[in-house]
Amino acid sequence: MALPWAIVGILIALEGLDGAGKRTLSNALVAAWRADGSTVATLAFPRYGVSACADLGAEALHGRHGDTAGSVNAMALLWALDRRDAADELRELIATHDVVLLDRYVASNAAYTAARKHEGADGPSVDWIEELEFGRFDLPRPDLQILLQVPVELAARRAKDRAGTEADRQRDAYERDAGLQERTGEVYDGLAARAWISRWTVVGADVDPAQLAAQVTNERRAASGVTR
Numbered sequence: 001m002a003l004p005w006a007i008v009g010i011l012i013a014l015e016g017l018d019g020a021g022k023r024t025l026s027n028a029l030v031a032a033w034r035a036d037g038s039t040v041a042t043l044a045f046p047r048y049g050v051s052a053c054a055d056l057g058a059e060a061l062h063g064r065h066g067d068t069a070g071s072v073n074a075m076a077l078l079w080a081l082d083r084r085d086a087a088d089e090l091r092e093l094i095a096t097h098d099v100v101l102l103d104r105y106v107a108s109n110a111a112y113t114a115a116r117k118h119e120g121a122d123g124p125s126v127d128w129i130e131e132l133e134f135g136r137f138d139l140p141r142p143d144l145q146i147l148l149q150v151p152v153e154l155a156a157r158r159a160k161d162r163a164g165t166e167a168d169r170q171r172d173a174y175e176r177d178a179g180l181q182e183r184t185g186e187v188y189d190g191l192a193a194r195a196w197i198s199r200w201t202v203v204g205a206d207v208d209p210a211q212l213a214a215q216v217t218n219e220r221r222a223a224s225g226v227t228r
């Protein structure tokens, strides 16, 4: 039964290039919020090991499943179907936590799909993703999207170094494609500039996670009138 005083949490998506440091920043934000007494749930997309669509997408990016990876739209559909299957869980998490933090969300699909097609942030692929995921699949809209904006070279170096040290992190087709990463960064900048779907906060590699966490908490409390 839904409680009349059920929490309505804030849904935040963390976005950025491969190797930008999203997972690292996500961990630090979660630690800061929990230390402050907030309840936090996290989900990372693609949901590897949980969603067959996510696993198929990753396998395709490592050369399997014939020409699947060659189809920009087929890849985008796999990532989108993974999220569609997570929609109920997402709604449940939002209803029961102060903060729900997502490591990649719909904007990843918008940015990579547009970049693969050499389109901009106001091009047809971004509209297609919006209609597919927020329209047809009725996914919850984020309240805030955080773009971790780091130089493409830095993100690429980190992704490469990580592939050397972590056994399960061999670079995939997207990570090996420097041009794609460059264009994806440009689309992300454009999505943030046009406040696509929600408000965006753009932070750099030198972001102070504790400060960012406090800023979000203050804004959430101000918006909801919550004093705790």
Ligand SMILES: Nc1ncnc2c1ncn2[C@@H]1O[C@H](COP(=O)(O)OP(=O)(O)O)[C@@H](O)[C@H]1O
Binding pocket: 016, 017, 018, 019, 020, 021, 022, 023, 024, 025, 158, 159, 161, 162, 205
């Ligand atoms: N602020 C940072 N300073 C130094 N190294 C970092 C920082 N953030 C991430 N890294 C390192 O860069 C690599 C990629 O970070 P990760 O958080 O896994 O990126 P993403 O999730 O965006 O792909 C990891 O090896 C991580 O340890």
Ligand SMILES: Cc1cn([C@H]2C[C@H](O)[C@@H](COP(=O)(O)OP(=O)(O)O)O2)c(=O)[nH]c1=O
Binding pocket: 018, 045, 046, 058, 076, 079, 080, 104, 105, 106, 108, 109, 110, 112, 113, 174, 175
């Ligand atoms: C979630 C998502 C990821 N992607 C891209 C970003 C990455 O290059 C790639 C895999 O996602 P990523 O989270 O980077 O997985 P990994 O930990 O294996 O690097 O798929 C999309 O194009 N659309 C999406 O919706």
